Amino acid sequence: xxxxxxxxxxxxxxxxxxxxxxxxxxxxxxxxxxxxxxxxxxxxxxxxxxxxxxxxxxxxxxxxxxxxxxxxxxxxxxxxxxxxxxxxxxxxxxxxxxxxxxxxxxxxxxxxxxxxxxxxxxxxxxxxxxxxxxxxxxxxxxxxxxxxxxxxxxxxxxxxxxxxxxxxxxxxxxxxxxxxxxxxxxxxxxxxxxxxxxxxxxxxxxxxxxxxxxxxxxxxxxxxxxxxxxxxxxxxxxxxxxxxxxxxxxxxxxxxxxxxxxxxxxxxxxxxxxxxxxxxxxxxxxxxxxxxxxxxxxxxxxxxxxxxxxxxxxxxxxxxxxxxxxxxxxxxxxxxxxxxxxxxxxxxxxxxxxxxxxxxxxxxxxxxxxxxxxxxxxxxxxxxxxxxxxxxxxxxxxxxxxxxxxxxxxxxxxxxxxxxxxxxxxxxxxxxxxxxxxxxxxxxxxxxxxxxxxxxxxxxxxxxxxxxxxxxxxxxxxxxxxxxxxxxxxxxxxxxxxxxxxxxxxxxxxxxxxxxxxxxxxxxxxxxxxxxxxxxxxxxxxxxxxxxxxxxxxxxxxxxxxxxxxxxxxxxxxxxxxxxxxxxxxxxxxxxxxxxxx
Ligand code: GDP
Ligand code: MG
Numbered sequence: 001x002x003x004x005x006x007x008x009x010x011x012x013x014x015x016x017x018x019x020x021x022x023x024x025x026x027x028x029x030x031x032x033x034x035x036x037x038x039x040x041x042x043x044x045x046x047x048x049x050x051x052x053x054x055x056x057x058x059x060x061x062x063x064x065x066x067x068x069x070x071x072x073x074x075x076x077x078x079x080x081x082x083x084x085x086x087x088x089x090x091x092x093x094x095x096x097x098x099x100x101x102x103x104x105x106x107x108x109x110x111x112x113x114x115x116x117x118x119x120x121x122x123x124x125x126x127x128x129x130x131x132x133x134x135x136x137x138x139x140x141x142x143x144x145x146x147x148x149x150x151x152x153x154x155x156x157x158x159x160x161x162x163x164x165x166x167x168x169x170x171x172x173x174x175x176x177x178x179x180x181x182x183x184x185x186x187x188x189x190x191x192x193x194x195x196x197x198x199x200x201x202x203x204x205x206x207x208x209x210x211x212x213x214x215x216x217x218x219x220x221x222x223x224x225x226x227x228x229x230x231x232x233x234x235x236x237x238x239x240x241x242x243x244x245x246x247x248x249x250x251x252x253x254x255x256x257x258x259x260x261x262x263x264x265x266x267x268x269x270x271x272x273x274x275x276x277x278x279x280x281x282x283x284x285x286x287x288x289x290x291x292x293x294x295x296x297x298x299x300x301x302x303x304x305x306x307x308x309x310x311x312x313x314x315x316x317x318x319x320x321x322x323x324x325x326x327x328x329x330x331x332x333x334x335x336x337x338x339x340x341x342x343x344x345x346x347x348x349x350x351x352x353x354x355x356x357x358x359x360x361x362x363x364x365x366x367x368x369x370x371x372x373x374x375x376x377x378x379x380x381x382x383x384x385x386x387x388x389x390x391x392x393x394x395x396x397x398x399x400x401x402x403x404x405x406x407x408x409x410x411x412x413x414x415x416x417x418x419x420x421x422x423x424x425x426x427x428x429x430x431x432x433x434x435x436x437x438x439x440x441x442x443x444x445x446x447x448x449x450x451x452x453x454x455x456x457x458x459x460x461x462x463x464x465x466x467x468x469x470x471x472x473x474x475x476x477x478x479x480x481x482x483x484x485x486x487x488x489x490x491x492x493x494x495x496x497x498x499x500x501x502x503x504x505x506x507x508x509x510x511x512x513x514x515x516x517x518x519x520x521x522x523x524x525x526x527x528x529x530x531x532x533x534x535x536x537x538x539x540x541x542x543x544x545x546x547x548x549x550x551x552x553x554x555x556x557x558x559x560x561x562x563x564x565x566x567x568x569x570x571x572x573x574x575x576x577x578x579x580x581x582x583x584x585x586x587x588x589x590x591x592x593x594x595x596x597x598x
Contacts, residue, residue, distance in 0.1 A: 001074050003187040003255040007178050008213065010078045010093055012121055013103035014111035014470065018133040022103060022165035022174075023061070023077060029171050030063040030075070032243060059199060060211055060257050061244035067179045075178055076257040078198060078213070080117070085346030087474075088293050091120050092273045093198040095289060096213035096257065099127040099182030101174065102155070106132040106140040106162075109148045109441065112411045112470035118153050129177050130160040136167045148438045185255030192283040193217035193225075195276040200267045202322040206238065208264035209246075212276055213257045215287055220251040224279040225262065228286035232269045233279050234262035268324045293325040295343025296404065296475070297350055297454050298387035300331055300368040300497055301357070302339030304579060308363055309338050315361035316340060319353060326353060331388070335495040335581045336366065341388055347454050366579045368497045369594045372451045375402040375478050390496035392485045395536065401501070402478040404450040407432070410461060411443050412469035419464045420444055427452035428481075428503060447476060451501070455595045486511055488518070489532040489539075493582050500594050511541040513597040519543040521590045529584055 013019040027033040063075045078097055080090045094100065100121045104114055121128055130149055132142040146157040161177060163170030199211040219225070221239045226232075238261040240248040252258045264270050272293075275286035303312050316328050327343035344350040350370060357363050374386040377399040386392050392401075408429075412420055417434070421444065424431060429448035436442055453473055461469050484507050488498035502510050511533030518531050522545055529545040577588040589596075 001072065003189070003253070004184045005071060005073045006076070006185055006255045007073060007099065007182045008076045008078065008097045008185060008255070008257060009099040009101060009178055009182050010080050010097050011101045011103055012080060012090075012094075012114070012117035013133075014105070014108075014113040014117075017103050017105040017108065017111075017114070018165045019079075019103055022101070022131070022133065022163070022171075023079060025165050025168060025171050026063065026075075026077065026175070027061060027244065029168075029175070030065045032061060032063045059244070060242045062241045062257065063243075065175055065179070068176060069179075073179055074256075075175070076213075078257065085344075085349045087116065087120070088291060089199070089272050090117065091124065092196065092289070094120050094124040094126060095287075096196050096198045097124070097126055098185060099129065099178065101131050101178075102128050102149075102153075103131045103133050103165075104145055104149060105134050106142045106145050107134050107137045109145050110152050110411065110437070112409055112472040115152065115409065115411070116472040116474075118155070127182050128155055129174070129181055130155060130157050131163050131170070131174060132160055133163050133165055135162045135169065136164040144438070148441070152437050152443075188216040188254045189218055191216035191254070192281050193219055193223075193276065193278045194283045194287055195219060196287050197227075197270055197272055197274045197276065199272060200270050202267055203261070206261040206263070208267050208270055208321075209259050209261050210264065210270045210276075211242070211257075211259050214252050214254050216254050216283065217278075218251055218253050219260075219276070219278075221248075225260075225276050226279040226282060227270055227274050228277055228283075229274040229290050229292075230269050230271065232264075234264055236260050236262045238262075266321045266324075268320070271324045293345060295325065295327045295345060295373075296450065297346055297370045297372060298341060298343045299350060299370045300333065300336065300339055300388070301328075301342055301354070302333065302336040302366045302368075302497075302579065304364040304366055304577065306337050311361065312340065312357070312363055312365070315357050315363060316342070318361075319356060323353070325349065333390075333496050335493075336368075336497050336579060339366075343387065347458075364577070366577070366588055366591060368591045369500065370454050371501070372404050372449075372454060374483070374501060376400070377402075386501075389485060389499040389501045392499075392501060395484075400480050401483045402480045403483065403501075405447055405476050405479045406450045406453055406473040407476050408446045408448060408453065408457075408471055408473040409443060410446075410469050410471045411437070411441065412465050414440050414442050416465040416469055417442050417444065420461060420469060423457070423460055423464060424448065427457060428506075449479070449481065450475070484535050486514070487534045488514065489530070489534060490518075490522070490584050490586065491529050491582055492532075494534075495581055495586075497591060498594075507535055508540055510594070510597060511535075514593060515541045515543045517593040517597060518590055519545055521587055521593060523585065523587070524548045525584060527583075 011019045059079050061077045065073045065075050078093045080093045150157050161170050161173050194216040195212040195214045197212050200208050203209050223236050240246045241258045273290040277283040320326050325345050328340045331341040376384050424446040429446040433445040482504040483501050484504050486500045486502050487494045515531045515533050528547045531543045532539050533541040578585040
C-alpha cells in the first residue's frame, strides 16, 4: 500500500481502563484475528502479565481495514507497556506512531497513568483521539469525564468517541477516526534507511527478534544492517510484518512497521531506541531520543543452597539475553556467601525478574531489601556511586551523600487528601502543589527521595485511599541529604545484607522498629540471640531473642518414630526459606523487614 494509506497508532490508558480489550476488539473487527482463534487479550501473552493484569512488553499488530471511503488501509497498532518502570519503552513506541487513542474509563475518569502517558504522547507530537470507554456500565458519566479530560489534559473532547470495547460499541467510529484524524507517515523512502527499534525479544532458535518502525528509506531481506548506538552489524535472515503472527515479506518502506531476525545474540545488541541503518549506505545521524535505560533499584540475590550459585548465574545470563535493562554482578557477602547484586528499572521490574528466576528456573533465593543508587563524594573529592548500603564509606571517609529524588503525582478523590498528605510528609516529601481538577477530585504533587517510594509507598497510597488514588513518578535528580548507615548486628556480628542507608532523623525510630521486627521474625534457637541496631560503633536499639526452653524433640522422646519424623520434616520445611548467618537461621522475611515497618 502507498504510504498515504498507512496509519501507525497506539493505545494509551490507565491500567484497567480497557486497552487490551479494545486492542482485541480492533483485531477482531478488522478480521486480523478470527473470533475462534482469539484468545482473550491477544496482545498480553506472558503469563506474568496475565496474572498481574499488566502489559509489560509491547508488541505490534498490522490490520487491514477497508474504510467507508472504499479504500484499503493498513493500520499498525503498537502496544505500549503499562507501568512507570517501562516509561522509556512507552516513549519509544509512541515515537514510532503518528497518533494515539486515549482510552479513559467513563465510569472512573482521568488517572495518574492516563496523564503520564498523554504527556509522552504530546511530547511525541501525536494526534490524540479521546475514547470514553465502558459506556455500557450504568455508572458511566461520559460528560463528566469529557470535562475532566478537557480540564486536566487540555484536549478538545467535542469529538470524543463513546465506546464500549467489551460490548463492541463505537469500534467502527474508532477505526474511521484513526483513518481520518491520524496523519499518514511522511514518505521518505528515498532517504537512507533509519528504522526505530521499539521492542525486541530473544528467541532460542532465531536469536533476537527486533520490532521496528521504518522512519526513512527501505529495508530488504538479506541487507546488512548497522545498529547506530550499539555499533553492531548483522545480516537480516528474516524480515516480516506482524499480523499479529509473524509473516515474512521481502521489503519494508518508510512508514511501515515490522520485525527482523538477524542472528542477534542478546537484546543488549539491539536495544529499544536504537536506530537501524544499512551498513553500505549509512544514515548521517541516528534518530533522536536514544537513552540507555539505567537501573534505579538494586538488591542482592543469594541462593539458599550455595550449590545453586552456578544455576543462578546461568539463569541470570539467560534472562539478560531478553532483558537489556537487567544488570548483575557477583557479590560476596560475609553473611550470605556468594550471590549477585542485581539492578532493575524499578520495583515491578525487580519483582518480575525474581518471580521468573524462582518459577522458570526453580531457584530458591534469599533476596535483600531494595536499595537505590547513592552518589557519594569521598574526602578526597572523588564521586562514587553506591548501590549496596554495606559498601558506604565510613563517615570520616566521605564528604556528602546525595540520593535520587522523584516527583510523585497522585490523583485522588478529595476525601483522601489529608491522609495522602500525611503519607507524603512521613516519607520526607516536600509538598509542591495541589490542584482541584474537577469537583471532588484532586491532584497532589510531592517531591521526595526515590528510596522512600521504592519501599511501600504505592501500597500505602492504595490502602489509605481505599484503592481510589493513583500515582506516577519521575526522576528529577540527585539531592544531598543527611544520610547515615544503619547496621544490624545479630549475635554481635554485623550482617552486611541487613545494612540500610537511612535519614539521620529517622535512624533511631527505624533502628528500634527494625530490631523488634527481627525479634518477631527470627525463630528461637538453642541459645539466646542479641539483636542490635547501630550507627557506627554506637548501638541505638537492642532486643534479645530468648533461647528455646525445650528441645522440640524432647516431648516425643521415646514416642513413636513416625511422629518424630513428621516433626523433623515440619522443621525442615519451615527452614526452607532460611539462610544461616553465623549460627543463626534468618528467614527471608527478615531481609525485607525494613520495608514492612509502618
Ligand atoms: P487494560 O489494563 O487497560 O488492558 O484493561 P483491560 O482491557 O484488561 O480491561 C480491564 C477490565 O475492564 C476487564 O475486566 C475488561 O473486561 C473490562 N472492560 C474493558 N472494556 C470494557 C467495557 O467497555 N465495558 C465494560 N463493562 N468492561 C470493560
Ligand atoms: Mg492490558
